[in-house]
Amino acid sequence: MENSRIHALPEDVINQIAAGEVVERPASVVKELMENALDAGASRIEVQISDGGKSSILIRDNGCGMSEADLDMCYLPHTTSKLKTAEDLFHLATNGFRGEAVASIAAVSKLTITSREEDAAEAHQVHLTGGTPDCKATDASPRGTSFLIEDLFFNAPVRKTFLGSDTLEASRILDTVTRLAMANPNVRIDYKVNGRDVFTGVEGNDLRSRIAEALGAGIARTMLPVDYEEAGIRVSGFAVPPDALKNKRSKLYFYVQKRPIWNPVMTKAVTRAYEPYGSTNAPIAVLFLEMEDVAVDVNVHPNKREVRFANENDVFLAVHHAIRDAFQKPEEDHPTISLEEITAPSPMPSAPAPSMPTLHPEPLFTRKAPAAEPAPSLPEKESAPMPMPFPCPKPAEKTVREKPSKYRSDDPDDIIQDLFSLPENGNIIPLTPQNLRPPTRMDKSTPPQFFQLANTYLVCEDSEGLLLIDQNAAHQRILYEQALNSLGAQAALESQELLFPEIVEFSAAEASVIPSLLETFDQLGFHLELFGKNTYQLRGTPRDLPFSRSVESLRELVSAVFEGDDPGNPSQETLAKAWAKSNAIQAGDKLSTEEMTQLMASLLTTQDPMSSPSGRPTLMRLPLSEIHKRFKR
Ligand code: ADP
Ligand code: MG
Numbered sequence: 001m002e003n004s005r006i007h008a009l010p011e012d013v014i015n016q017i018a019a020g021e022v023v024e025r026p027a028s029v030v031k032e033l034m035e036n037a038l039d040a041g042a043s044r045i046e047v048q049i050s051d052g053g054k055s056s057i058l059i060r061d062n063g064c065g066m067s068e069a070d071l072d073m074c075y076l077p078h079t080t081s082k083l084k085t086a087e088d089l090f091h092l093a094t095n096g097f098r099g100e101a102v103a104s105i106a107a108v109s110k111l112t113i114t115s116r117e118e119d120a121a122e123a124h125q126v127h128l129t130g131g132t133p134d135c136k137a138t139d140a141s142p143r144g145t146s147f148l149i150e151d152l153f154f155n156a157p158v159r160k161t162f163l164g165s166d167t168l169e170a171s172r173i174l175d176t177v178t179r180l181a182m183a184n185p186n187v188r189i190d191y192k193v194n195g196r197d198v199f200t201g202v203e204g205n206d207l208r209s210r211i212a213e214a215l216g217a218g219i220a221r222t223m224l225p226v227d228y229e230e231a232g233i234r235v236s237g238f239a240v241p242p243d244a245l246k247n248k249r250s251k252l253y254f255y256v257q258k259r260p261i262w263n264p265v266m267t268k269a270v271t272r273a274y275e276p277y278g279s280t281n282a283p284i285a286v287l288f289l290e291m292e293d294v295a296v297d298v299n300v301h302p303n304k305r306e307v308r309f310a311n312e313n314d315v316f317l318a319v320h321h322a323i324r325d326a327f328q329k330p331e332e333d334h335p336t337i338s339l340e341e342i343t344a345p346s347p348m349p350s351a352p353a354p355s356m357p358t359l360h361p362e363p364l365f366t367r368k369a370p371a372a373e374p375a376p377s378l379p380e381k382e383s384a385p386m387p388m389p390f391p392c393p394k395p396a397e398k399t400v401r402e403k404p405s406k407y408r409s410d411d412p413d414d415i416i417q418d419l420f421s422l423p424e425n426g427n428i429i430p431l432t433p434q435n436l437r438p439p440t441r442m443d444k445s446t447p448p449q450f451f452q453l454a455n456t457y458l459v460c461e462d463s464e465g466l467l468l469i470d471q472n473a474a475h476q477r478i479l480y481e482q483a484l485n486s487l488g489a490q491a492a493l494e495s496q497e498l499l500f501p502e503i504v505e506f507s508a509a510e511a512s513v514i515p516s517l518l519e520t521f522d523q524l525g526f527h528l529e530l531f532g533k534n535t536y537q538l539r540g541t542p543r544d545l546p547f548s549r550s551v552e553s554l555r556e557l558v559s560a561v562f563e564g565d566d567p568g569n570p571s572q573e574t575l576a577k578a579w580a581k582s583n584a585i586q587a588g589d590k591l592s593t594e595e596m597t598q599l600m601a602s603l604l605t606t607q608d609p610m611s612s613p614s615g616r617p618t619l620m621r622l623p624l625s626e627i628h629k630r631f632k633r
Helices: 011-022 025-040 068-074 088-090 101-107 156-159 165-181 207-213 217-222 264-277 312-328 340-342 394-401 472-489 508-523 547-563 571-582 593-604 622-628
Strands: 044-050 056-061 110-116 123-129 134-138 146-149 188-193 196-201 224-230 232-237 251-256 259-260 284-290 451-453 457-462 464-470 497-503 527-532 534-540 621-624
Touching: 011 527, 025 101, 025 146, 025 165, 025 621, 044 165, 044 217, 068 110, 068 123, 101 110, 101 146, 101 259, 110 165, 123 264, 165 188, 165 207, 165 251, 165 259, 165 508, 188 264, 196 508, 207 217, 207 284, 207 508, 224 312, 232 312, 232 534, 251 264, 259 547, 264 284, 284 312, 312 621, 457 472, 457 527, 457 593, 464 472, 464 593, 464 622, 472 508, 472 547, 472 571, 508 527, 508 547, 534 547, 547 571
Parallel strands: 044 188, 251 284
Antiparallel strands: 044 056, 056 146, 110 123, 110 146, 123 134, 188 196, 224 232, 232 284, 251 259, 451 457, 457 464, 464 621, 497 534, 527 534
16 A cells, blocks of 8 residues: 555545536636525525625625524535435526535635524624634624635635636626526626626516616617427527627527526527528527426536537427527517517618618518418428528628629620639639739829729729729728727827717626726727716717717627627737727728729738738739630630
8 A cells, every 4th residue: 555656635635626617717606606595595696796706706695594504514515405316416496406516615715604594593604714614603694695705716826827807707707697697587686896886687677677787778678579389398588680680799698497508509599590681790699498307417517507408409499490480470479669669770871781671672570470471390400491481581792792793694605704713713812912013003193993893892903913802801901000000109099079979888798898998999989988877978989980880880899809808908909900890891881983092092001901900811813814814815
């Protein structure tokens, strides 16, 4: 035995390893303890954090509380009041059941638990350091339980290094809080960061109002109710209709038996259900699945966020059909939403997106029940085409945008050479800075001849052949460098004051990072002023941005920043990229000759005229020699 290299691990090490599985970051602490509070029947939960939860997290509930004896047990590994037999593992009546969370949190923090049962004379308190109790007391706290976690990971320095900035961790906690809040609209939930209210969910709310508190009233108002059952799977909740989507970032909230989960099959099912409507914006939905406990395994991951479905295909189809069903429900089914509101044209007249009415004389998205709806026959496989009871727009323009249009003759014998089906990229070569020459006639005396192809590409001649310029990629490059310059020089870009300031509402998560970004936004030409909770007044926008696009552009900027590595403190590159993307001329925008000339001239003055900030090519050339060859000269 003396020589044995294998030995049992000391208990504190075991507990720390177990803690690592459950407690990854401050948000996991909040998740576990909020779930415990819900299991304890709380109707009110308060979450308060400071410094991203790194220095302290307080979670207080008014639930059933614990007796002194229970309090002494709850932080020991594998102690629970919720699971008695292995059979119980397959039921989800409560959130917890592994008896790991409190022990794991205790192992990596300094923890004070205070709890009082309804009829108890006083509250009991225990203080632990790294899982070891070092002090007990009583006090006069009201019924319920509070967990105060201080100095998280004080004894696990490596884990600390994996944490993000305070803002990032706080926004992760906010995500956890809002996910649980939407599953429990009847519970009052407050979340404060460094003493400031960040989320308030008022008790007694219905789901739509709770969604309004979490995602914004604008989103909540447009949402259609989902209520559908198939193959023993009930799907309920809300989804934003395709034509009311405004953001590029999807917001999908999934729950199984009311427990927040993450599941790729559900994501795919929802995304596919939106696809035929041709929206270029990302889906938003809050969906609850209920099914028999045997149909779902929640023990895949210690924090129970991932689940495994016994029949993924059934889940896919149920979710997919549920969303479709919601989009098709006749008006009477959801009287709270006015049809005008839903079908109002999007305020972007100057920039027809692929789904704009100009391209499709029929309204793209109408919730009127089709006269003779074919009985939806359920496809066998998930890849089978889904039944579509009313016309879905084909992404007609998209095809054009992805691939330049083809020149075709009606007469099959009289073939005009299709330039773009030449073998292997048709010898259209992306240019390099070395071989780029400005269009030959790009001097003042003879204005260059540009024309626009599919309202997406500029076409002109240069000394070597035919130039194709992607107007969106080119404009992004120009704007990106402008933004970088002004951020670097701390010089604000020109802004135009809005005569009638727009009110813009953000999700609680987004609103939590905006205060730290106001100055930077100013530099980029967006003047924002706090207007109300999660709501800002947009008072000025970048000079060249069409007014019709200002709000949308701001939203895109905010969501791009929010998606970045560090939303509270984004890099200049991230900001410049996002700004360029949200302000640039879009594919599909009609340009005047002057605009085209200006765009090309500005592009040629940038540091890297060949590629967009995200690495897409801006320019390509079809060489004259290639054209000669094709015409057999
Ligand atoms: P689990 O939730 O899996 O049972 P935990 O480690 O999260 O395991 O909690 C251990 C036990 O502590 C719970 O079973 C419960 O009895 C008690 N407990 C934890 N938090 C609370 C709370 N907020 N209110 C009442 N009891 C609680
Ligand atoms: Mg628990």
